[in-house]
Amino acid sequence: MGVLTVEVPNKTYDVVIEQNVYERLQTDYAPLLKRADRVGIIADEFVYETYGDTLVEIVQSVQANVSVYEVPKGESCKTLAVYGDIQSFLLKEGLTRNSILLAFGGGAVGDLTGFVAATYMRGIPFIQLPTTILAHDSAVGGKTAINLPEGKNMVGAFHQPEAVLFDLNVFKSLPAREWRSGMAELIKHAYISDAAWTEQLLAEPKFAQPAFETLESELLRGVRVKADIVREDTFEHGARKFLNFGHTFGHAVEAATHFGELSHGECVMIGMGYALVLSETLGSIDEGEAARFIQFAKAQGYSFDPIFDHSFDHFLSYMQKDKKASFGELYFVILETIGTPRVVNVDVATCEQTFQTLQTIVKG
Numbered sequence: 053m054g055v056l057t058v059e060v061p062n063k064t065y066d067v068v069i070e071q072n073v074y075e076r077l078q079t080d081y082a083p084l085l086k087r088a089d090r091v092g093i094i095a096d097e098f099v100y101e102t103y104g105d106t107l108v109e110i111v112q113s114v115q116a117n118v119s120v121y122e123v124p125k126g127e128s129c130k131t132l133a134v135y136g137d138i139q140s141f142l143l144k145e146g147l148t149r150n151s152i153l154l155a156f157g158g159g160a161v162g163d164l165t166g167f168v169a170a171t172y173m174r175g176i177p178f179i180q181l182p183t184t185i186l187a188h189d190s191a192v193g194g195k196t197a198i199n200l201p202e203g204k205n206m207v208g209a210f211h212q213p214e215a216v217l218f219d220l221n222v223f224k225s226l227p228a229r230e231w232r233s234g235m236a237e238l239i240k241h242a243y244i245s246d247a248a249w250t251e252q253l254l255a256e257p258k259f260a261q262p263a264f265e266t267l268e269s270e271l272l273r274g275v276r277v278k279a280d281i282v283r284e285d286t287f288e289h290g291a292r293k294f295l296n297f298g299h300t301f302g303h304a305v306e307a308a309t310h311f312g313e314l315s316h317g318e319c320v321m322i323g324m325g326y327a328l329v330l331s332e333t334l335g336s337i338d339e340g341e342a343a344r345f346i347q348f349a350k351a352q353g354y355s356f357d358p359i360f361d362h363s364f365d366h367f368l369s370y371m372q373k374d375k376k377a378s379f380g381e382l383y384f385v386i387l388e389t390i391g392t393p394r395v396v397n398v399d400v401a402t403c404e405q406t407f408q409t410l411q412t413i414v415k416g
């Protein structure tokens with residue numbers, strides 16, 4: 053079992069990673085469920101179909117008043133329409149300010165449920181029950197959001213969960229692309245915090261689908277990086293920006309490929325390749341680090357195809373629209389050295405040069 057306590061202003065909560073963790077809803081977290089007048093479970097339809105019966109049985113053994121709302125799987129649930137439908141459903145089912153929500157699914161359901169919880173009757177508590185590797189990143193830290201047709205995560209709120217409970221058993225059904233997605237965020241946590249850990253991950257032959265024995269401690273390590281940063285900078289004025297390592301270009305890849313071809317983390321992996329090339333130019337990391345990372349990523353099954361399918365200008369247009377771009381200026385997280393991130397403002401000519409270098413390295 054792995055437990056880590058997250059501290060943010062006015063709140064502390066635990067992240068627990070273990071097998072059969074939902075049983076803790078009958079013990080440690082039973083008072084929370086009993087105190088509530090009703091429990092609302094917002095579930096990814098695929099996850100619910102596969103694991104929902106067990107969860108509902110456990111919750112009902114503590115609190116008989118349970119309402120379940122299944123949402124379309126993955127990113128397609130993060131819409132204004134689904135958000136509105138859930139609010140109406142919760143009202144109809146009689147949830148009040150004394151009710152609690154459970155988010156059951158990957159990062160998408162976590163973001164959606166968190167935002168519903170932040171706003172339903174001006175805010176009710178929620179528990180994250182994340183079911184993807186990527187959610188070691190998304191379920192911790194209290195950022196919640198839904199998408200608009202104009203852009204991702206454009207409407208949201210900061211709302212911290214009461215607890216984050218990861219059941220290792222549910223990872224068994226994750227497809228390879230979702231493993232790759234989550235492990236990309238894990239190596240991001242290594243790159244921005246710890247050179248020795250980064251080396252260890254780069255040397256891991258089965259990085260993208262690690263053994264279960266190592267997963268618990270590795271995920272906890274990733275959560276610790278995130279939790280430390282979030283404690284220091286809950287509302288993203290400074291250090292929290294470091295978590296965007298690989299994301300400026302990664303988000304542009306995601307947008308250019310219409311959020312379909314590759315998963316979020318797979319796009320971030322491309323973005324980290326880009327950020328490492330940039331770090332060789334603007335930071336003091338050794339020349340060859342970017343090439344080493346790209347070789348590693350390719351060997352682990354990550355694709356770099358999108359950088360040959362679209363022009364630099366196409367990616368640039370998305371980077372300039374990113375909500376982290378300020379007055380059209382482009383900001384990137386680069387590494388001064390491995391483990392030491394820094395935010396830099398980069399001009400368009402350097403961005404284009406970086407793109408070309410990335411293409412050259414990937415072609416190998």
Ligand SMILES: NC(=O)c1ccc[n+]([C@@H]2O[C@H](COP(=O)([O-])OP(=O)(O)OC[C@H]3O[C@@H](n4cnc5c(N)ncnc54)[C@H](O)[C@@H]3O)[C@@H](O)[C@H]2O)c1
Pocket residue numbers: 096098099125126127130157158159160161163183184185186187189190191192193194195196205222223224225226227230233316
């Ligand atoms: N709030 C934050 O700080 C933060 C940080 C990073 C990412 N995010 C958000 O997280 C979302 C991505 O999350 P994600 O990668 O977990 O993807 P996801 O929630 O979209 O799930 C991906 C797919 O995996 C399936 N799935 C989930 N659990 C499964 C399981 N145990 N077995 C088999 N299939 C399963 C889902 O049905 C879905 O099809 C994005 O919306 C992103 O914006 C938020």
Ligand SMILES: [Zn+2]
Pocket residue numbers: 189237299316320
């Ligand atoms: Zn991410």
